[in-house]
Amino acid sequence: MSTFSFSLLHKDPKSQARRGRIETRRGVIETPVFMPVGTQATVKGMRPEDLLTAGAQIILGNTYHLYLRPGHTLIEKLGGLHRFMNWEKPILTDSGGFQVFSLGALRKISEEGVRFQSHLDGSKHMLTPELSIAIQQSLDADIVMAFDECIPYPSERRYVENSTALSGRWARRCRDAFDTSRGAALFGIVQGGMHPDLRAASAEELQEIGFDGYAVGGLSVGEEAELMYGMMECTMPLLPEDRPRYVMGVGTPENLIEGVRRGVDMFDCVMPTRNARNGVLFTSFGKISIKQARYREDEGPIDPTCSCNVCRSYSRAYLRHLYQSHEILASMLNTQHNLHYYLSLMANARAAIAQGRFTAFAQEFYRLRQTGGDGDTI
Amino acid sequence: MSTFSFSLLHKDPKSQARRGRIETRRGVIETPVFMPVGTQATVKGMRPEDLLTAGAQIILGNTYHLYLRPGHTLIEKLGGLHRFMNWEKPILTDSGGFQVFSLGALRKISEEGVRFQSHLDGSKHMLTPELSIAIQQSLDADIVMAFDECIPYPSERRYVENSTALSGRWARRCRDAFDTSRGAALFGIVQGGMHPDLRAASAEELQEIGFDGYAVGGLSVGEEAELMYGMMECTMPLLPEDRPRYVMGVGTPENLIEGVRRGVDMFDCVMPTRNARNGVLFTSFGKISIKQARYREDEGPIDPTCSCNVCRSYSRAYLRHLYQSHEILASMLNTQHNLHYYLSLMANARAAIAQGRFTAFAQEFYRLRQTGGDGDTI
Numbered sequence: 001m002s003t004f005s006f007s008l009l010h011k012d013p014k015s016q017a018r019r020g021r022i023e024t025r026r027g028v029i030e031t032p033v034f035m036p037v038g039t040q041a042t043v044k045g046m047r048p049e050d051l052l053t054a055g056a057q058i059i060l061g062n063t064y065h066l067y068l069r070p071g072h073t074l075i076e077k078l079g080g081l082h083r084f085m086n087w088e089k090p091i092l093t094d095s096g097g098f099q100v101f102s103l104g105a106l107r108k109i110s111e112e113g114v115r116f117q118s119h120l121d122g123s124k125h126m127l128t129p130e131l132s133i134a135i136q137q138s139l140d141a142d143i144v145m146a147f148d149e150c151i152p153y154p155s156e157r158r159y160v161e162n163s164t165a166l167s168g169r170w171a172r173r174c175r176d177a178f179d180t181s182r183g184a185a186l187f188g189i190v191q192g193g194m195h196p197d198l199r200a201a202s203a204e205e206l207q208e209i210g211f212d213g214y215a216v217g218g219l220s221v222g223e224e225a226e227l228m229y230g231m232m233e234c235t236m237p238l239l240p241e242d243r244p245r246y247v248m249g250v251g252t253p254e255n256l257i258e259g260v261r262r263g264v265d266m267f268d269c270v271m272p273t274r275n276a277r278n279g280v281l282f283t284s285f286g287k288i289s290i291k292q293a294r295y296r297e298d299e300g301p302i303d304p305t306c307s308c309n310v311c312r313s314y315s316r317a318y319l320r321h322l323y324q325s326h327e328i329l330a331s332m333l334n335t336q337h338n339l340h341y342y343l344s345l346m347a348n349a350r351a352a353i354a355q356g357r358f359t360a361f362a363q364e365f366y367r368l369r370q371t372g373g374d375g376d377t378i
Numbered sequence: 379m380s381t382f383s384f385s386l387l388h389k390d391p392k393s394q395a396r397r398g399r400i401e402t403r404r405g406v407i408e409t410p411v412f413m414p415v416g417t418q419a420t421v422k423g424m425r426p427e428d429l430l431t432a433g434a435q436i437i438l439g440n441t442y443h444l445y446l447r448p449g450h451t452l453i454e455k456l457g458g459l460h461r462f463m464n465w466e467k468p469i470l471t472d473s474g475g476f477q478v479f480s481l482g483a484l485r486k487i488s489e490e491g492v493r494f495q496s497h498l499d500g501s502k503h504m505l506t507p508e509l510s511i512a513i514q515q516s517l518d519a520d521i522v523m524a525f526d527e528c529i530p531y532p533s534e535r536r537y538v539e540n541s542t543a544l545s546g547r548w549a550r551r552c553r554d555a556f557d558t559s560r561g562a563a564l565f566g567i568v569q570g571g572m573h574p575d576l577r578a579a580s581a582e583e584l585q586e587i588g589f590d591g592y593a594v595g596g597l598s599v600g601e602e603a604e605l606m607y608g609m610m611e612c613t614m615p616l617l618p619e620d621r622p623r624y625v626m627g628v629g630t631p632e633n634l635i636e637g638v639r640r641g642v643d644m645f646d647c648v649m650p651t652r653n654a655r656n657g658v659l660f661t662s663f664g665k666i667s668i669k670q671a672r673y674r675e676d677e678g679p680i681d682p683t684c685s686c687n688v689c690r691s692y693s694r695a696y697l698r699h700l701y702q703s704h705e706i707l708a709s710m711l712n713t714q715h716n717l718h719y720y721l722s723l724m725a726n727a728r729a730a731i732a733q734g735r736f737t738a739f740a741q742e743f744y745r746l747r748q749t750g751g752d753g754d755t756i
Binding site for chain 2 (some may be wrong): 040041042044045046047048069070074077078084085086296297299313314315317318320321322324325327328329331332333
């Protein structure tokens with residue numbers, strides 16, 4: 001009874017890039033798409049209307065954080081995550097696995113699931129595939145992610161084999177626990193570390209189980225960019241063409257372009273929002289750090305080619321002043337600009353694919369970065 | 379050559395409340411008016427467009443802070459404070475005196491002015507009446523404040539006499555230093571501590587010098603509310619009816635109502651913005667602290683009678699969650715609501731005065747507070 005569907009609209013003639021459309025019960029998502037991260041029921045520094053202005057079509061929520069605070073049962077009681085945070089468009093929730101595994105000494109894995117201690121108050125919890133699905137469905141996510149282990153890099157092959165097999169068994173339990181009657185979608189997550197054969201086996205197993213979409217997990221975990229691109233390249237062709245493909249936790253603008261080139265439809269990353277709060281801004285000619293003294297008297301906008309409200313209204317000198325003065329408005333404006341950059345990059349990629357000129361678009365993307373703008377990219 | 383003027387539109391029949399209109403080179407200000415404080419070239423947590431939505435007609439800038447960082451010469455070079463911070467409506471700047479005097483051991487007063495050390499880097503500076511005016515005019519303020527000493531409370535009468543006399547001499551130097559050709563206005567500041575006779579002498583001296591408007595300084599410095607009201611009551615009748623009257627650094631909603639009742643036209647205070655960041659919210663039935671556990675599952679808005687976007691879109695439960703999670707959005711939404719509350723209170727007071735029913739309006743204001751809303755006012 002899923003109201004979820006994916007249509008492949010255009011294929012780029014010279015690459016694997018795809019232009020698609022996901023339909024959900026909460027509206028349409030044009031792909032390739034970047035999804036801003038809203039960890040604690042808010043994309044930091046952005047109101048929902050600001051996200052719409054920036055062009056967000058879907059945002060992420062974090063199961064681990066919302067489970068601990070304010071609690072998924074509270075959010076369910078208050079009408080679900082959308083109503084709670086005043087966001088009407090689709091929400092994808094992660095499974096909580098990534099955060100739980102990041103807890104290090106505070107967690108212990110077993111066949112059943114993962115025991116962990118809260119980073120907030122040290123309280124003890126057990127996260128299982130069934131509970132992860134239940135939490136995500138309490139939140140009323142439109143896209144629910146299977147619970148898996150994000151394998152550290154580097155890892156022994158034997159560890160990767162065992163972990164991928166466990167994630168496979170958990171994926172089946174997620175599929176069984178998932179309530180299809182509510183119209184949400186369930187995505188499986190391909191693991192397998194940096195081993196193409198294990199990636200292939202994982203992709204095959206997940207398709208046997210059957211999911212509404214397929215994610216690739218365990219990338220952007222410290223490996224070289226070329227290795228990550230290699231993993232995308234070998235995994236994408238193994239996934240069904242008629243389902244959306246999502247590479248989790250990726251990445252830089254370059255990573256997005258290279259992912260799109262290899263057939264990825266969906267991305268998420270804290271990079272534009274976190275960097276914004278640290279004064280690092282994305283531009284068509286690379287990143288700049290707004291705190292640098294060279295911007296002290298700079299009357300120009302962050303990026304002269306950018307059409308966002310921040311670039312139309314504020315100078316680098318003002319943004320530097322706000323950052324140096326630890327003003328809330330620094331985080332607000334920087335985040336607004338960075339998300340506009342990421343979301344526009346994807347909008348432009350979509351237009352390029354539709355017109356069969358993605359390769360030329362990517363070339364121009366790199367050419368502008370080589371010019372280095374004012375020579376101050378970092 | 380001042381393009382500044384004040385028209386008295388209505389006088390309340392049963393009180394001293396006045397409904398007026400200030401015209402400046404950057405547009406009209408309807409009075410009584412509350413002015414949000416934008417210390418470091420930003421009203422914390424608010425974009426200029428958010429200020430307009432909340433109903434702000436004029437904001438404050440802080441001379442001391444902007445002089446130290448980023449520097450008034452830089453702001454002048456970049457086209458003035460309005461352009462720097464993207465705010466086109468009027469700006470009033472304080473003289474820097476209040477902050478400098480707050481530095482305690484780091485400052486020393488003489489006839490010439492005040493020597494002080496920067497709270498940012500310990501660098502040494504001398505602020506004089508002439509420099510204060512020059513800084514404010516570099517910033518291109520629409521209303522410039524005379525440089526004076528804000529007298530601590532309590533103080534010996536002798537100290538108050540000497541300080542008020544010094545502020546009088548400084549006021550004359552400010553008048554002389556002020557460049558009238560740019561169309562800005564210069565306000566004098568009545569001192570005199572809590573002594574009606576010294577207040578009267580100060581008010582008389584300032585009128586001899588002649589200013590475009592008159593402020594009352596040295597209130598809300600720790601004295602009882604009744605004493606503050608008493609000072610307003612004895613000072614207002616001594617000021618010219620055809621000039622705006624401004625009580626500096628005041629105050630609570632109750633202080634504003636009592637000031638308006640006594641003939642005050644202008645107010646400023648960090649209370650709505652600072653309290654917002656601490657989770658304290660103003661409502662028609664009093665203040666509430668959003669962090670309280672009782673709001674954990676509260677689906678209602680901050681104030682059911684409030685028409686602001688925050689009250690229309692978010693529950694107390696969500697706002698509590700944001701506050702508990704230290705989210706930037708907590709400060710943003712809380713500030714938006716609190717400023718809407720303050721600015722609406724003044725808009726409603728203006729309407730009441732125009733209709734000759736200010737006393738009834740004030741009565742209703744207090745009645746609602748006594749009902750205590752949900753009984754949880756603080």
